[in-house]
């Protein structure tokens with residue numbers, strides 16, 4: 001057999017496929033992680049295809065695969081296929097795409113060790129070192145150097161007294177366990193006089209074979225087994241550990257009796273045999289999670305597995321608790337804050353079928369599976385499903401690709417699906433499922449819009465309008481809870497000199513620095529650089545430095561002044577840095593330890609708080625001015641989701657939205673909680689300007705410390721693509737290069753080219769073939785989220 005292999009390295013120059021022969025003795029399959037000779041090294045390779053030896057000819061002799069690194073960590077064929085799809089769709093390297101599926105990113109590590117050569121010279125110290133090494137067999141260079149000094153070691157390596165060797169260490173080897181097997185038809189008369197051995201023999205005859213662990217559990221000693229093995233009465237073998245089955249499903253939290261709408265949604269998916277994608281459009285509090293859980297239960301009964309994706313780690317806690325209450329041990333969690341060991345154990349449990357439900361954030365879409373039956377993407381509109389570093393995949397698209405292989409359904413649940421997803425459902429490419437009402441007939445909250453321009457004219461400069469203050473006061477008196485959303489962290493958003501207008505910017509990024517009062521510092525939100533607050537203007541020396549704009553810290557301070565007795569907790573990136581920080585804050589608020597939860601978009605994400613009856617939204621229009629075709633959609637989603645946190649329990653909810661653009665269609669539709677109205681208007685806009693879902697986008701970002709270099713390389717690529725489009729008559733618009741919305745980040749200047757067209761397949765192929773597009777400093781973003 002001949003194996004086509006991708007070397008597991010992100011080095012750009014080794015991205016092609018290499019062929020090797022497969023020794024008959026090795027269990028190599030598509031997806032195997034293997035050790036291969038590569039140049040003067042050994043490397044890890046992933047087998048992406050196998051073919052018969054006589055089907056191809058080579059002008060050179062192929063090298064042979066050395067070993068299989070691990071069967072457990074090997075890929076399923078489906079994973080290989082999905083990874084290659086990611087490479088072709090998102091235009092990244094094959095190895096980069098394959099590594100998404102690995103918990104342990106590198107399968108082999110090179111170790112340098114020192115062994116003895118021939119003793120030269122007669123210095124006592126040389127002999128001492130030589131003897132030490134020869135006695136030990138092999139020593140790491142570091143150890144030797146610390147003991148005897150780097151110079152001596154170098155000298156002895158030079159004259160051949162010592163030699164350096166490279167060894168390749170397998171870091172993903174399988175977890176093997178020792179197993180006992182009886183040897184049939186041996187003379188057992190000796191056992192008559194050895195009661196302990198006879199007992200074990202009889203046990204093994206009954207069981208056939210057993211692991212050493214099991215042996216101990218049954219009260220036999222390991223030594224007895226070893227002695228019998230020495231006498232040839234049984235064999236001790238190493239074997240892969242088998243994962244135990246899922247165990248009985250415990251229904252500790254009983255399912256609800258479904259509403260008619262929930263039932264209709266479930267039976268639609270239940271009848272699916274082709275693996276369609278469903279948009280579950282359900283208003284906030286309509287019982288989507290219950291639909292997920294009952295569908296999951298059916299999938300598990302059929303012996304298959306479920307992947308559940310949620311927006312952020314801070315949110316996994318809540319949904320994990322709900323799933324765990326119902327499915328007990330049959331749930332594992334995957335997220336970046338787990339230790340390497342935990343992640344690996346969970347990943348393997350899923351891959352080997354020892355567990356049926358895996359819940360996690362974006363990267364959980366790459367969890368190994370044995371037999372996939374359903375993928376759920378909760379709050380599918382959320383921006384965190386798009387990875388903002390290479391490979392820049394979208395988890396929904398990856399989920400759909402994996403599901404297509406298993407012919408299993410994908411459910412995209414949200415109260416505010418993205419325009420694209422809803423459009424595809426409307427066109428019948430996806431299937432639309434609707435939950436129009438909140439469970440138990442609870443009403444949606446009533447929303448009041450406050451025009452902050454009027455407040456300003458009345459001479460009110462406070463962050464909280466009187467209307468909102470009154471709502472909070474009322475809620476506090478009733479003993480209920482309030483959520484306040486302000487999508488900017490820090491205290492003030494920029495610092496300006498009143499004499500000359502100078503704005504304090506980051507040294508390495510072209511953005512204003514944000515004042516953080518907690519730390520009495522200015523911070524850059526792009527590179528996290530910090531600096532002291534200047535006492536006088538760095539430009540003109542004037543002492544009139546002033547802070548402008550409002551962040552969560554300032555809003556918290558104002559709340560404190562107005563309601564000194566209220567217990568306020570802040571939820572933003574600054575307060576959730578510690579492990580489980582977000583989860584801890586959310587749970588403390590749920591328990592009622594606080595009256596007011598104030599924070600960035602994190603407060604608006606899917607939480608189910610029963611005691612929240614009031615929601616205040618400050619600066620409802622803050623996202624509208626972003627230079628991004630998704631600005632309106634993102635704002636609508638944020639406002640509707642935030643409002644939807646109110647009135648989920650028995651008590652009705654009230655929402656106050658403060659804005660400088662009350663007449664904007666986004667604010668108006670959010671006020672009415674009218675998704676369809678918003679969708680229609682937004683879709684018309686997208687159609688006029690040929691944005692997604694009508695046209696596809698590719699964004700190519702160029703970065704370099706030299707401004708001239710950025711433009712040079714951007715113009716080169718732009719003309720390369722333009723001439724291709726002209727030659728082929730491909731209907732693709734190439735816009736730019738133009739300056740990025742942020743001109744410079746971390747000392748690198750930024751320029752952008754945008755490709756726009758109804759079908760970008762052909763030009764993608766062209767890009768993939770052009771090494772010029774894969775130079776350092778060029779980032780290709782297919783379906784950019786901005």
Ligand code: ADP
Pocket residue numbers: 256257258259262282283284285286287288289290291439440608
């Ligand atoms: P969503 O995910 O759509 O926001 P949830 O699934 O969180 O909604 O449901 C909102 C609340 O209603 C939850 O507390 C849930 O336990 C409850 N619930 C869900 N389905 C039902 C039902 N059929 N009958 C009664 N209560 C339900």
Ligand code: ZN
Pocket residue numbers: 497498499500501502537538539540541542
């Ligand atoms: Zn100044």
Ligand code: ZN
Pocket residue numbers: 506507508509524525526527528529746
């Ligand atoms: Zn910066």
